[in-house]
Amino acid sequence: MNIADQTFPAVDNANEDRAQAIRDQLRDAIVDRRLAPGTKLSEGEVGTLFDVSRTVARAALQMLSFEGLVRTERNRGAFVANPSPEEARQVFASRRLIEPGIAIAAAGRMTPDHVAAFKAQLDEEGRFIAERGPNARRSEIKASGDFHLLLASVAGNPILQRFMEELVARSSLVIALYGRSGVSSCGHSEHMNILEALENGNSDRASALMLHHIDHIEADLDLRIRSGPALRQALEF
Amino acid sequence: MNIADQTFPAVDNANEDRAQAIRDQLRDAIVDRRLAPGTKLSEGEVGTLFDVSRTVARAALQMLSFEGLVRTERNRGAFVANPSPEEARQVFASRRLIEPGIAIAAAGRMTPDHVAAFKAQLDEEGRFIAERGPNARRSEIKASGDFHLLLASVAGNPILQRFMEELVARSSLVIALYGRSGVSSCGHSEHMNILEALENGNSDRASALMLHHIDHIEADLDLRIRSGPALRQALEF
DNA sequence: CTCGCAAAAATCGTATGCAATCTTTTCTGA
DNA sequence: TCAGAAAAGATTGCATACGATTTTTGCGAG
Numbered sequence: 001m002n003i004a005d006q007t008f009p010a011v012d013n014a015n016e017d018r019a020q021a022i023r024d025q026l027r028d029a030i031v032d033r034r035l036a037p038g039t040k041l042s043e044g045e046v047g048t049l050f051d052v053s054r055t056v057a058r059a060a061l062q063m064l065s066f067e068g069l070v071r072t073e074r075n076r077g078a079f080v081a082n083p084s085p086e087e088a089r090q091v092f093a094s095r096r097l098i099e100p101g102i103a104i105a106a107a108g109r110m111t112p113d114h115v116a117a118f119k120a121q122l123d124e125e126g127r128f129i130a131e132r133g134p135n136a137r138r139s140e141i142k143a144s145g146d147f148h149l150l151l152a153s154v155a156g157n158p159i160l161q162r163f164m165e166e167l168v169a170r171s172s173l174v175i176a177l178y179g180r181s182g183v184s185s186c187g188h189s190e191h192m193n194i195l196e197a198l199e200n201g202n203s204d205r206a207s208a209l210m211l212h213h214i215d216h217i218e219a220d221l222d223l224r225i226r227s228g229p230a231l232r233q234a235l236e237f
Numbered sequence: 238m239n240i241a242d243q244t245f246p247a248v249d250n251a252n253e254d255r256a257q258a259i260r261d262q263l264r265d266a267i268v269d270r271r272l273a274p275g276t277k278l279s280e281g282e283v284g285t286l287f288d289v290s291r292t293v294a295r296a297a298l299q300m301l302s303f304e305g306l307v308r309t310e311r312n313r314g315a316f317v318a319n320p321s322p323e324e325a326r327q328v329f330a331s332r333r334l335i336e337p338g339i340a341i342a343a344a345g346r347m348t349p350d351h352v353a354a355f356k357a358q359l360d361e362e363g364r365f366i367a368e369r370g371p372n373a374r375r376s377e378i379k380a381s382g383d384f385h386l387l388l389a390s391v392a393g394n395p396i397l398q399r400f401m402e403e404l405v406a407r408s409s410l411v412i413a414l415y416g417r418s419g420v421s422s423c424g425h426s427e428h429m430n431i432l433e434a435l436e437n438g439n440s441d442r443a444s445a446l447m448l449h450h451i452d453h454i455e456a457d458l459d460l461r462i463r464s465g466p467a468l469r470q471a472l473e474f
Numbered sequence: 475c476t477c478g479c480a481a482a483a484a485t486c487g488t489a490t491g492c493a494a495t496c497t498t499t500t501c502t503g504a
Numbered sequence: 505t506c507a508g509a510a511a512a513g514a515t516t517g518c519a520t521a522c523g524a525t526t527t528t529t530g531c532g533a534g
Contacts, residue, residue: 017311018488042515053489054516062296066303068396074254075495075516094396097338106331142299159305159331163400255518279485290519291486312486405523476534483528490521501511504505 019059022050026060027130030069031145031172032138037082041070063149067166069173081173085223088174092218095167099148099162099214100207105155107203108128118195122149123210125188141172141179147191171217178221187217265295267306267317268382268409269375274319278307291380304403306410318410322460325411329455332404335397336385336451337444341433342392344440351391355432358387362425377437378409378416384428388435412461415458424454 026046029035047057061078064070072078083091084118125143128136145168152164190213197206263283266272284294298315301307309315320328343351362384365376382405389401427450434443 044515055488055490058516062299063303066300076497077515090394090396093342093394094400097335097397099335157327157330159327159404160334163331167396197418281485292518292520295486313527314485478533480530481528481530484524486523488521488523490519492519493517494509495512495514495516497514499510501510502508504507 014092018050018052019056019063022046022052022060025050027065027067027069027169030064030168032142033176034079034138034172036226037080037173037177039080041078043077043220046113068170081170083170083174083177085178087170088178088223089218089223091167091170092214095171095214096164096211098163098167099151100211102124102155102157102164103198103206103210104162104203105157105160107198107201107206109154109156110198110201115195115199118198119152121147121196122188122191125191129188138176141175144187144191145169145172151194174221175217177225178223179192180220180222187213190216240352255289256293256300259283259289259294259297260300262287263301263303264306267301268406271375271414272317272409274317274414275309276317278315278317280314280361293418305407309350318407320407320411320414322415322462324407325458325460326414328404328407328411328456329451332408332451333401333402333448335400336388339389339392339394339397339401339447340435340447341440342394342397342442343388344435344438344443346391346393347435347438352432354387355384355435358384359425359428359432362428366425375413376414381424381428382406388431392446399409408427412454415460417457417459427453 026035026041035041041061041118043054043057043061046061047054050057061070061072065078069081070078071081121143125140125147128143129140131139148168149161149165150160153162190209194206194209194213197203201228263278272278278298280291280298281293283298284291285318287294298307298309302309302315306318307315308318358380362377362380364371365380368376385405386398386402389398392398427446429452431443431446434446435442
């Protein structure tokens with residue numbers, strides 16, 4: 001897949017930082033897998049697509065590289081990250097460390113507004129699971145990630161929230177790459193259980209459920225080195 | 238304090254990314270508090286000091302801004318971060334969440350080489366505490382942070398390691414801003430106790446000690462809003 | 475002397491140009 | 505026909521230029 005095959009909505013809020021807007025668009029495209037891992041993101045091409053100079057495109061790519069969604073090689077350019085099984089494990093190890101704590105923090109801060117937001121989120125998640133079509137899986141992965149991001153925002157620690165944004169984005173990549181697909185509805189019900197615990201202020205239970213949930217997500221992955229990521233990478237595919 | 242008052246060693250490894258080298262230098266300067274919080278870091282000035290163009294200086298500042306050590310305002314420039322008490326609490330809340338887990342991971346991966354590295358690190362730490370002089374406190378804070386970074390590197394998860402690098406850097410800023418100074422030797426002995434637990438493979442104990450250690454560090458801070466950070470910020474001080 | 479406003483200076487955001495490096499193609503000789 | 509070298513092309517790294525925005529300075533009115 002070539003980046004040029006994609007079209008991107010125009011960046012409207014020209015007032016704000018354009019590089020940031022481009023980063024967001026690219027991140028969505030990567031997480032949604034409209035841009036395949038390994039795809040080259042050349043500064044010139046990105047610049048042309050978004051109608052900005054290479055300077056701005058470069059800044060956007062640098063941001064994505066900090067988030068681990070893009071890998072840059074000196075004098076060679078930027079590529080959509082192609083996480084190895086090892087990196088995938090690291091992502092989930094990090095989540096296992098952080099998210100149970102986030103669940104505990106969130107449990108102590110739930111308001112009726114938050115509950116409503118979670119219910120809306122879970123409704124949408126359910127809709128995507130029921131849906132069929134080429135984009136169903138994408139939307140499902142995205143919605144599932146949004147649940148975790150919502151939780152992080154409720155927890156009220158911007159630093160941890162940013163960490164989680166990075167981890168969720170990278171998880172989406174990993175799931176798209178190594179996911180086996182079966183567990184989705186199971187994940188949905190786990191989200192509902194977590195919400196229930198949160199509503200009841202049962203932080204320990206929310207934390208424990210979250211830990212299991214992460215384990216389940218990772219267990220659904222096939223992290224055996226399929227045909228070797230080195231080969232895939234070598235082929236620039 | 239003006240950035241121009243400082244001199245920086247020349248960036249030698251010109252082969253590698255120069256922006257990264259500049260970022261490292263600036264980060265050291267910020268963490269060591271040679272650059273006071275709130276100090277303006279203009280692109281032109283940084284570029285001149287390091288003998289690069291604004292393009293490169295800008296990239297370095299962008300990196301620091303991602304790490305939370307620098308705050309950038311559109312059309313105004315970059316400033317050394319001036320964390321509020323609220324942000325300080327968030328930094329330590331994040332560390333409480335992450336570092337005990339890191340200690341557990343590290344406990345399971347300790348090799349004799351690691352032990353030796355830790356001993357060397359603690360020796361240096363002790364030397365700085367004994368030392369007196371204008372730079373003693375700086376070196377002490379730095380060495381204390383290095384202990385935690387060493388632990389993170391032993392844990393073997395690059396993602397968590399990066400998170401810790403950010404958190405330790407921001408902690409150093411916070412300690413420099415809000416620290417009361419008394420607890421230093423106490424922190425040193427806590428480090429030694431943690432190392433002992435790590436050597437014995439007693440991960441639970443290492444984890445618990447780490448949690449207490451972080452609590453102690455935070456307890457040593459005076460996080461009452463001293464004269465209002467808004468004022469300090471308004472005065473660009 | 476202070477205040478307000480306009481001009482000047484400084485600084486940032488962005489585009490673009492050139493040299494260096496990497497990749498691909500073409501050419502040559504076995 | 506194929507391996508290796510040389511040239512052409514593409515892409516990045518970096519510096520610089522210019523308009524836009526912000527900050528400072530200068531100056532006259534009150």
